Amino acid sequence: MNKSHKSVLSRISAVVVTGGSSGIGNRLIKAIHKIDQNLFYCNLSRTEPQDLPPDLRWKHFPCDLAEPEQITATTRSVQAVIDENGGQGEVLLINNSGFGSYGPFPEPNLEHQLGIMEVNMKAVVHLTGLLLPLLKKRGGVVMNIASTASFQPTPYLTTYGATKAFLLNWSLALHEDLKGTGVRTLVVCPGPTATNFFKRAGFATPPTDVHLKQTSEEVAEISIKALQEGKTLVVCGWKNRLMATMGSLLPKKISAPVAAYFLRRARLEEFRRPLRGK
Ligand SMILES: NC(=O)c1ccc[n+]([C@@H]2O[C@H](COP(=O)([O-])OP(=O)(O)OC[C@H]3O[C@@H](n4cnc5c(N)ncnc54)[C@H](OP(=O)(O)O)[C@@H]3O)[C@@H](O)[C@H]2O)c1
Numbered sequence: 483m484n485k486s487h488k489s490v491l492s493r494i495s496a497v498v499v500t501g502g503s504s505g506i507g508n509r510l511i512k513a514i515h516k517i518d519q520n521l522f523y524c525n526l527s528r529t530e531p532q533d534l535p536p537d538l539r540w541k542h543f544p545c546d547l548a549e550p551e552q553i554t555a556t557t558r559s560v561q562a563v564i565d566e567n568g569g570q571g572e573v574l575l576i577n578n579s580g581f582g583s584y585g586p587f588p589e590p591n592l593e594h595q596l597g598i599m600e601v602n603m604k605a606v607v608h609l610t611g612l613l614l615p616l617l618k619k620r621g622g623v624v625m626n627i628a629s630t631a632s633f634q635p636t637p638y639l640t641t642y643g644a645t646k647a648f649l650l651n652w653s654l655a656l657h658e659d660l661k662g663t664g665v666r667t668l669v670v671c672p673g674p675t676a677t678n679f680f681k682r683a684g685f686a687t688p689p690t691d692v693h694l695k696q697t698s699e700e701v702a703e704i705s706i707k708a709l710q711e712g713k714t715l716v717v718c719g720w721k722n723r724l725m726a727t728m729g730s731l732l733p734k735k736i737s738a739p740v741a742a743y744f745l746r747r748a749r750l751e752e753f754r755r756p757l758r759g760k
Pocket residue numbers: 500501502503504505506507526527528529530545546547548578579580581582601627628629630671672673674675676677678679680682760
């Protein structure tokens with residue numbers, strides 16, 4: 483990581499992150515901390531992160547983002563803790579929590595599908611809306627973790643892909659809404675990344691060629707670089723950028739069957755087992 487990155491991050495004194503308990507969210511915390519050790523972190527997830535650096539200043543807020551009343555109550559506590567421990571600088575909000583489910587809709591069940599929408603979309607709008615006055619007061623950035631699934635319909639990940647398309651468009655539009663307020667947005671679109679995501683989503687094997695797979699460290703590094711460069715959108719890696727461009731350029735009614743062809747190869751037949759309700 484380039485040393486000049488520090489200067490941009492040094493404007494930020496507090497980070498609110500969802501899903502720091504694993505995968506990309508966890509790596510983002512560690513990667514930011516490596517650059518600047520003076521930030522204070524608030525993590526919202528159901529489980530507490532276990533492996534954060536001992537010198538990290540942070541607090542875990544147990545929160546199921548599928549439950550709106552938990553978001554409201556938790557955000558009140560987060561704001562109080564930031565007032566006390568979060569310095570006077572800008573605030574970085576990282577909406578990272580999310581999950582998907584592999585299989586034809588509505589497998590594994592409708593409740594699970596609605597849960598994907600709650601966490602991947604509604605919780606992001608809810609948390610951002612509640613924290614926006616604080617961000618406007620201090621200045622800051624809303625970083626949303628979308629996906630390359632945002633760029634085309636994703637059969638077998640039908641609801642998941644649509645939530646990520648929402649997140650991409652919402653983030654870019656929000657950036658325009660917020661012009662002149664001192665708050666900007668960045669939407670990050672990783673492709674297949676080696677985390678718990680695929681296991682949780684019920685995949686037997688990742689849906690695309692293993693050569694496309696990135697590590698959560700790589701995704702975190704790309705995200706931070708884009709943050710420092712003031713970008714509003716970053717697709718992680720040239721192979722993913724190529725896929726995203728193709729997904730965007732193809733007419734939707736063609737990109738849907740093309741995506742179905744590739745996603746069907748993820749050994750759908752091995753999925754005829756109950757998927758966990760996560
Ligand atoms: N891995 C990929 O290939 C990939 C590709 C593109 C985009 N993404 C996106 O990257 C983000 C992070 O995923 P990941 O790959 O790092 O997977 P991961 O390791 O499974 O992490 C998912 C995180 O989301 C949190 N989460 C899930 N449901 C939640 C809930 N109801 N309430 C609060 N937090 C919840 C989890 O925390 P708890 O379980 O502790 O609550 C966990 O920390 C997601 O938005 C995902 O869609 C991933």
